[in-house]
Amino acid sequence: MSNAILEQNDEGVICVSGTLGFDHVAALLLASEPFFAGQADLAFNLNSVEKTDSAGLALLVEWMAMAQRSGQGICFQEIPEQMLEIARVSGLDGILPIV
Known part of the structure; x- marks a missing residue:
C-alpha cells in the first residue's frame, strides 16, 4: 500500500x-491544513486513490467540517466506488458534496 499524497494542480x-x-489519514489531515487557511473554495479529486476504508471516509467528513469552520466551500470529484459503497452503508452518501 502506498502513502497518500496531496498535490494541487494548475486549476487549483x-x-x-x-x-x-x-x-495514512492522520498524516494526510495534517498535510491538508494549509488548504483550509485561505478563502478559496476547495475541490478534492480522488481519482488516483488506490484503496480506502472507513478512515478515508472519515477524512472527507473532517475536511467538510474544516471547510465549514473556515467559511470555504468544498466538493469531492471522482470518488472511488469503494468509498461510495462505504458512504452508502453508513448513510453519508447524501451529505457528501460530490460533483
Missing part, C-alpha cells in the same frame, strides 16, 4: 492519490 484542484486508510 487538490489531487489525492495513494491509500486512504487508518495508517
Whole structure:
C-alpha cells in the first residue's frame, strides 16, 4: 500500500492519490491544513486513490467540517466506488458534496 499524497494542480484542484486508510489519514489531515487557511473554495479529486476504508471516509467528513469552520466551500470529484459503497452503508452518501 502506498502513502497518500496531496498535490494541487494548475486549476487549483487538490489531487489525492495513494491509500486512504487508518495508517495514512492522520498524516494526510495534517498535510491538508494549509488548504483550509485561505478563502478559496476547495475541490478534492480522488481519482488516483488506490484503496480506502472507513478512515478515508472519515477524512472527507473532517475536511467538510474544516471547510465549514473556515467559511470555504468544498466538493469531492471522482470518488472511488469503494468509498461510495462505504458512504452508502453508513448513510453519508447524501451529505457528501460530490460533483
